Amino acid sequence: MSKTLHFNFTPVQSFVAQARRTRDLWAGSYLLAWLSGQAMNAILKDNGKILMPYIDDDSLMAAIQDPSHASDLAKSLGTLPNRFTAQIPENKDPKEYAKVIQDHWIKVANAVRDKIDPGKSLIDDDFWNRQINNHWEFAWVTGEKSSLDSRKNLRLPTPTEESGEKCTVCGERQELSESKKSEFVPNRKSSKDWWAKFQVSDLDLRENERLCAVCLTKRLFPLVAEKAIGWEVEQYYPSTAYLSAIDWLEKVLIKAKDSDAIQKAANELTETAKKLHLHNSEYNTHINGLSHHLKDSGINKPFIDLDGDAFYLSSIDADQLQKRGSNKTLSTGEKNDLRKALIKLQKAAGSKATPFYALLLMDGDGMGKLIGDCDTEERGKISKALADFTSRVPGIVDQHNGKLVYAGGDDVFALLPVSSAIKCAADCRSAYQQAYQQAFEHLPKGITEAATISAAVQFAHQNIALSVVVKDAHRLLDDIAKDRTGRDALTCRVWKPGGIVLTWAQPWTDELKTDFAQLLDEIIAAFRPDPTSDRFSSKFFYKLRDLFEQIESDDTITDEAIQDLLAAEYLANRELKKNDKETQRKEAKERVERLLLLCRQQTRHSENTPVTYTKGKYNADAALLVRFLVQKEV
Ligand SMILES: [Zn+2]
Known part of the structure; x- marks a missing residue:
């Protein structure tokens, strides 16, 4: 028995x-x-x-x-x-x-x-x-x-x-x-x-x-x-400073292929760090994109082994770097040497590293109820689906230049650079759905709709205490993505040293099958600063917040009027080329329409069959998130 x-x-x-x-x-x-x-x-x-x-x-x-x-x-x-x-x-x-x-x-x-x-x-x-x-x-x-x-x-x-x-x-x-x-x-x-x-x-x-x-x-x-x-484990795990620097390091390696100046500056920074006896603490860290682009970059491997703090002037100034062996901090003269080498590289590359990294937390929605409602055979299939999901996650995180902390059952916990965190979450969600579809040849209705996963992405400044960011990630996932947005949702929060700057959440998709992670990506691409297109205007995004407040107090205003108002605001911050005014107006209206879709808070109702969605208030945090992801600063 x-x-x-x-x-x-x-x-x-x-x-x-x-x-x-x-x-x-x-x-x-x-x-x-x-x-x-x-x-x-x-x-x-x-x-x-x-x-x-x-x-x-x-x-x-x-x-x-x-x-x-x-x-x-x-x-x-x-x-x-x-x-x-x-x-x-x-x-x-x-x-x-x-x-x-x-x-x-x-x-x-x-x-x-x-x-x-x-x-x-x-x-x-x-x-x-x-x-x-x-x-x-x-x-x-x-x-x-x-x-x-x-x-x-x-x-x-x-x-x-x-x-x-x-x-x-x-x-x-x-x-x-x-x-x-x-x-x-x-x-x-x-x-x-x-x-x-x-x-x-x-x-x-x-x-x-x-x-x-x-x-x-x-x-x-x-x-x-x-x-x-009974076995050895890795003793090094990438620091938050290093994780924050990954996007920039990758960019430097890519650009270096065609730039002697970048190659020289990067190798000089490494030499300076070596002379100062700094730790090459990321020696064993493997980040997919960095290993890949290091080849033919003309930059030597020790460059990507450097302590993450060596890529930040603020960290150098704050004595974050210590010498190997003696654990002594750098003297003023030594700090100056390192600063000079870093500034030279920043100038050659035309950019500097963001001080933000991303922390991703995901878990399956309503697992307790899902399992409770199943018979033994179905439960066995769910277990298999979850094992299949867990086996796919390491590859996905690696592909997005991240590091996994944990992946088991319906849980994912990973650290990533800013640029790829949301895409990584979306890919994990697809893998979760695929795993269920494969485990159940014909997915019973109740299971398809319950087999969903939510994600919380924290974009945190590297100076914020890690424990604060992790604890809050659980609240973000449980309270915002699940309770408030209705599960099967994505939520993002930005933390700067002064505290939380913005919180944004949407179901992964809505009634019209809008894919919000993809929409966010497309809007970022459209607004990304590019020498050949309009400069991104942060003034516009702050105006948006004022406008949403006005809308709150005036419920006679129509969606179309909001769109026109914003399109005008968007264009007001730009120089219109004479011949092309009509095209630019049309483009502005389209961009604004998509941005508004991102801003309009939706709630998912899974207690209904089929699932329904309701639209709530406009939230300017969506636009601020776009601004953050474009500039990687707040
Ligand atoms: Zn303790």
Whole structure:
């Protein structure tokens, strides 16, 4: 006899989001997937069966079963969700699988502790164990249908209130230098001295960082991966500065093919960085477009290995760059040398790198209900569709010059340069739909309409705390794309150092099958500054906001009148060529019509069959998004 088990463990979102750098995001996601895989593997060993996710072709699952043959994909990407459904023997207590996760987590934490405190002299055992052992909470339901009555929770003893100085990453738990103190009196000097005892590179722990046991485990896990999980993992993950620079680097490489001046300036920048002993921290970073265009560019490979901060004058000025080995910052003279080399390259290329990068979060809409409404056979097909989707995502993200943080089940989490993030989201959505269509030869009506996926794209300035951007991405996805826009939707937000500048959302398509991601792309192309066409006018976009406010207070105004008003405004900012006035007027009207379509907020109603859409207010943020994507600045 067997029984069905629905199992999950938490915290997930906060565990991943508590991150100071991109590698923390990756490590958190990867550890979660690996821990979940350990529980699934224990079920398989008990002659159980994993019903959801579909794990037969999963590379991480294969690596867990045979660590000596872990594939490159398994070493670089977490693909297993923290929530799964399984068939387990009737006599098995799910508590055993919670214990498997707990034991493996402790093993990873111990490997980290052995690395930094081999003599166990620096950190108090009870302190370390309190933070590590109480971290996870497990919940499960057994039986055919999910019901709250049979729900069991396993929460290990609640930790005592964490007092004293907090960890600089999570801000929740006490930092480790306090572990042997009898009373908690803040003393920065002694805590600084304590952290200086750790012999880890500055790339792994910055001078001002003081972490708790959980955040330190996440931070240093890549250094001890072989001991902790059985295989080595990549120790470098591209920084937000590097991700922001990708679009520009690609442009530089392309232009360099026909420009000796660019080749020379780029190679000189690399030479200067080398003389100053800067880290070539992106040495192992593979970005598809950069590797491709490096060939025949006349620029040497070390150029694209440079620390991302070397491509920004503001970062050079702000002492973001440190020397290899000594971890010293640059002197004023050295900073000047680097500045000069960078300015020379910017001049030769005729452009500079945007300080913004993109973070993409996607997940399937209403998965709980979708699965709940299905029979066992349909559920099996959904699992297969999701596995198929997950297997396609790495290729899509790579093609768009991005880096995946996580792709498993119906979830995608990726970091990308600004120019390709929306296109990447749209391609992932197509792959999601195709995966369902292939799994179901004849897609039952209810499943076709429920098998949709929403996306949140954050365009964030690299100086904004990563944890803020990640936490908000979840809100953007759940509150704006799903609740407010009605799911099967795309939403974008721009963050500059002062805060949120704009938020835009639309269903992926509307009643007339307008493809909003494509429409956005076309409008950007039409407005893109180009020496041969009209200069892009930001004044026009700000006027738009005023006009929309006027429309709000006057409901007698017709759509056609709005179009005429805006077309006139658009033309007012331009010089009309004498012979061509009529064509230009027509073109202006067409552009404005499309822009207005993008601005008019639509809401999707999936509770209706067929799905319906309603039109709401005009939102000038759509136009500001176009402006941002054209200029990559705000
Ligand atoms: Zn922490």
